Amino acid sequence: MAVQPAPKITRRKLSDEVFDRLYEMVESGQYKPGDTLPSERELMDRYGVGRPAIREAMQTLERIGLVEINHGQRPKVLQPTAMGLMSQIDLTARHMLASSSQSLEQLKEARTFFELGMVEKAIGQASVADIAHLRELLEQQCGHLNGDAQAFIEIDMAFHTAIAGITRNPIFIATSQSMLGWLARFHASLLHWEGNEDITLLEHAKIIDCIEQGDKAAAVEEMRKHLERARLLYCLNS
Template sequence: MAVGQGALGRTTPEPKSARQPLRQEVVDGIKAYILHNRLRPGDPLPTEPELCEALGASRSSVREAIRILTALDIVEVRHGRGTYVGRLSLSALVESLTFRGLLSPDDDFRVMYDLVEARELFERGMAERIVASLGEEQIASLAGHVDDMRRAGAGEGRGFVEADRAFHTLLLAPIGNDLIGQLSTAFWDVYVIVAPHLDVFTHEHEAATIANHQRIVDAVKGRDPVEFAAALAEHYAPVRQRIAEARARR
């Protein structure tokens, strides 16, 4: 859909007068508006009547397009306040992969394996940058997350899973690559949701998981990327093994 300078004061989609645009054209028109105006998450979008006029679309078409974009986290509707650019997160990817994992376990042992492998690739592939970038406060926080895991394993403090997630999120944060951070977290979230349904992780594995996380922290403290990569390999290898064993039991 073409774009031009509209009455909204910024670059807007050019109106269509010959026919009502299809739903996908309305979706594309709103995305074009966001891109051409270089809007960021949280920036406001035109009102519904303004979008209808600019796109030459009916109110029902615009509302349907907004619902589609909201589901993709491209648009956020704040009731009583208007429509805004969404967080542009990977929530739609998480939901899709999760549903696939729950719907088709036989096929998705492979998907689970691939997700774990991708997370390991992110962390091991950037071992030198991660070890060099983590500050002392961040290292202390990593150690604190391991302590949280210990307390959770003993039935105290916050949850084991939450501490594990926070650990790996912090591990990638200092490299400054938001896409890798979001992808890794998204893959982690899918794994955690689906794994219990596939009997991949049990409380019997907690002690080994804690020990592996502690080794990662020790490697970071020593500023040793080789040991850091080795610790990650030791951490992820049994995870892949548990997926293979769970698949064999099916």
Template sequence: MLRSEPIRRRRLYEEISSRIEAAIISQDLQPGDILPSERELMETFGVGRTAVREALFALQKSGLVKLTNGQKAVVAKPTADSLINELSGPARHVIAEPERLRQLQQARGLLEGFLARIAAQRATPQQIAELEKALVANREAIDDYEKFVETNIAFHYGITSITENIFIEGLHRAIYVWLKDQRTVSARAPGACESAYGWHEKIFEAIRDHDPDRAEQAMMQHISQAQDAYWRVIEAEAEVSAR
């Protein structure tokens, strides 16, 4: 049955942002197009300056327009970052529960395995060369904890970028943002950096050799071990705190 709840009346700024968004979706407004000034928008929609500014801020938050002080708003090009920003708040709330976090880790393993398989199938010589540079940077950072985490992310993102799909890139980067704590915690496990690099080397070699099965298997084993390391560290630190 339908719930008998009153329909909320939309605020002025929501109606304005909705109309501008519709123009962007229909491609009447293209990335790079300059929107009318605030005064012109006020006249177009018959509203006050506050409503126009709130609408523009809402569109900026959604990644649809870019705002710069003293200049007119510009239609933005969709990016992976805008997708991350939209999803990050709810995601952090959900994964505060350990069981939900485990589910996200499992989803990450499946996604990363798939990405490694696709990379092994599609990687061009130029993409393989770029991935090798990321691998070398990762190896050189083994003795530098913070740098290793940074180059670890770059290596995995290098694999993802081979898909040339902004939705997959956005999802992958979002998961990395949400699992930020896992990376830093896992790296505290004894020998974690050396182990991670070893797997990165195996994954790279499989991609370089265009062996999808080997690439996928190595990636999933790598992710599984990283997850196990995370929970070992968490459990060990909990035991210390309980003493």
């Protein structure tokens, strides 16, 4: 049996080595959110590397949301957030959706599953202020009924994200904003159809009523019908 050649060992870039060390310092808590990292000169002296390696490592830390870099200031360690996490995959997600119709269909399926889960979880957690906020968004949508279609879409997205917000879970909120943003970017018709705005407003009103009444089964059913109508309209117009 022939022996397969072992993969060659490649030398790593200096910036990768610097990144690993800086990442370890942040991950271990040596530098906490709000702290500033050492200056470029200090890091150059500490690691025995040039300025390009330091800057490239810092740029990588910035891209993954661990530090903030402002001209003339030392990099500052950031508090990781759910939105920061989602923003890191935003460009990759857009590319995936743009290049694969199957991925878009999978995203639509995931959105339906997510929305039903969010409205179910919102039952029993919605405060008076939460209900008032949902009704305020509905009123804002009514104001754009025969006007700015883009504004109508944006408030529609805000309505669904507000339901996720009732859970007080920042990961749910970030996920809602990201999924709706991706859908709106590639298929705005998934969120809005001219001539069907009145139906959308009526469905939103029913969902709010169910949340306010604490009727979990009815809320899930109204959301299901709302999303199913949207799916069918999309199919008819695609």
